[in-house]
Amino acid sequence: MSSADLRYPRQTLLADYGRATAGVLLCGAPLLLLDVNRWLALILLLGFLLFAVFLARTALRHHTRYVLGPDTLCADGPAGTMVEWNRLDRLKLSYFSTKRDRSDGWMQLSVGSAGGRMIKLDSSLDGFHDVVERAAHAAETTGLPLSETTRANLKAMGISVAGQEEKV
Structure with missing residues (x-):
């Protein structure tokens, strides 16, 4: 048996990059541009962190x-x-x-x-x-x-x- 070189499909990675970027922007922009109360800010920050981790995971999959x-x-x-x-x-x-x-x-x-x-x-x-x-x-x-x-x-x-x- 010979070796096989396997990767995640480009379309799957592009879709994940799009979802992650949209999430980072939708959660991060209000934190930077608006004056929001601290509870809403906490929710947005948690969403921002979640999408940022997803973005990092997608980049890791892309480069592996x-x-x-x-x-x-x-x-x-x-x-x-x-x-x-x-x-x-x-x-x-x-x-x-x-x-x-x-x-x-x-x-x-x-x-x-x-x-x-x-x-x-x-x-x-x-x-x-x-x-x-x-x-x-x-x-x-x-x-x-x-x-x-x-x-x-x-x-x-x-x-x-x-x-x-x-x-x-």
Whole structure:
């Protein structure tokens, strides 16, 4: 298996930059231009900080590339780290719904290996399914126990892991 260079799509990043910038401006401008009472100022400041963190997170995602190799997953960027598949000790696949009927949403994969920081990826990443498949294979190889939720989400993606069948 050769290495794959993965990034978040340009359109997704541009949309996130737009949302973050709009939030920073809409929350920050009144603080600078108007005389607002302290309770409203506190709410606006909290909103400003939230959108500023989202803007920083988007910039971090923009400047990070992920290299999926046969032995590792490497996050190459400002907060880079590496997961060694043969030392995998953490794997969590979560689904976040945006509708009550769970018909729309996104998935987030969190993986880590002994002594390293976690890598968190969401399903908008190009090649996300390949990373999840590789992580599931590594979990199977290392015998890493998976939560019921992670197993259900893997099954929803069409990925099965031997030895991780649901308990009856």
